[in-house]
Amino acid sequence: MSVTTGPTYIWGAMFPESAGTDSLRDLRGGELRAALLGRFREQGWAERTLEVVARADPHSVAGFRFNAASTRAEELAPWPAGRITALGDAVHATPPTAGMGAGAAIRDAADLLTHVSAAAAGTVTLIDAVDRFEAGMRRRGSEVLTLAMKTVRLILATDTTIGAAATVVGTPILAAVARLRH
Structure with a gap:
């Protein structure tokens, strides 16, 4: 059983299958965390978000593949x-x-x-x-x-240049609208 005494963050990243993501499949722990940090930096992720990833216990970082069932x-x-x-x-x-x-x-x-x-x-x-x-x-x-x-x-749409730009512009707007509703 895991018990935390301070703030706990759960984070994840989802990538479409590609030659660029195949190399991540064999990485574990600190190696995977470092590879993800590099990719996130290249995509312009915010420093505060990168800090959460960088501070993650390497033993808690893992990758997995998932498949969803048919929608039919x-x-x-x-x-x-x-x-x-x-x-x-x-x-x-x-x-x-x-x-x-x-x-x-x-x-x-x-x-x-x-x-x-x-x-x-x-x-x-x-x-x-x-x-x-x-x-x-x-x-x-x-x-x-x-x-x-x-x-x-x-999520996969944000893994493009246009999608990432739309996320950077749209997220603060959506957050402001959500705060106004409450």
Whole structure:
């Protein structure tokens, strides 16, 4: 268990697959942190942000590849309904940028419980209950993934010269608007 006594920062970077990012895959710890700092400096990241990255414990810095599930409902849970099913990321894996994976899995579990309870009460067969659950899960999973991938596309769009410039100009404006709303 990890316990912090001071401010804690969680930071991350997402890069599209390319020859330029392939070299990052084999790096760990301090080497990865140094490579990321170099890339962030080249892209003109703010010094305060770079300081957060530079102070990160090298043992806490790691890279990983992620793949999201399809956003098309018909491609999720493409097996015939039976006595065994899956839910959450096993069916509709969301990118970590969305913050939606656990919530979607909880919704799946609650919906599965509702459908299995109907089967236990004898109002439907277990196969029909699982089939109905999976149909709803595919629909919900598709909606969650569609929203999550919008975030991914936005992040990847900032990995261009125009996207980075728009971020530099737009972020203070968006922050000011958010402060005015509260």
